[in-house]
Amino acid sequence: MARMSEFVVRDAILTDLKETTKEGVIREMVESLQKAGYFSDTPTEDIVRSVLRREQLGSTGIGRNIAIPHAKHAGTDRLVGTVALSKAGVPFDSIDGQNVHVLVLLISPQDRPGDHLRALENVVRFMRNEQFVNELRQSQSQDEVWQLLQK
């Protein structure tokens, strides 16, 4: 996976998260994926709980205001994700203790560990680019985020 647009669902991108807690923003992102047509047969809380259980094992906050919450789910045969931006910032127990402003949620099928590793690599690689992160954080619309993710 060379670009984040290969797994991010465009219609599920959120540029202004309303929630300000870890649980709240994860739920908001899962609901956004469901509104975009993914996991529509699954109760929202099933996915929210598995992402939160994973967070309890260790935060996915990679520092510099970015987190990559994730879980496996049988309801998909390919890795899908969404990107969300928080203006307020979300306490996330990140590696550097900073609140999170950029979240990338990844939901993987049960049997595709390679895709999960490549998506993680992709997100970390892009997020090391300060200019990319600045432009992402300033994005006001799904379209603006999408344009960046296609680079």
Place this chain on the structure above:
Amino acid sequence: MAATGGSISGSSGPLRREVQVTNPQGLHVRPAAAFAELAARFESRVTVSKDGQNVDGKFWPDLLLLAAEQGSKLIIEVDGPDAEPALEALCKVLAEFQDDDRINEPN
């Protein structure tokens, strides 16, 4: 992960060992974090490389850049006064890290 080679070392230079990723889920976030947290306890510099790409072994997000799947080979290089115990401990944590089947998440 399992050690596949012995230490290649001089008396004062860095110690290196090649290890193979045995975890079916590869080097995902939790094993990377376990490795980096342990690495950070040692004074020695820790570098992990795969296919010529080198990353800081004390910072787990950078370990994800290796996208190390099951079967891939990593070289752990440790340089400093506590290099020997560090290398032993780091190889051990990679070999012993197990995914928690009760959780069953890819992390």
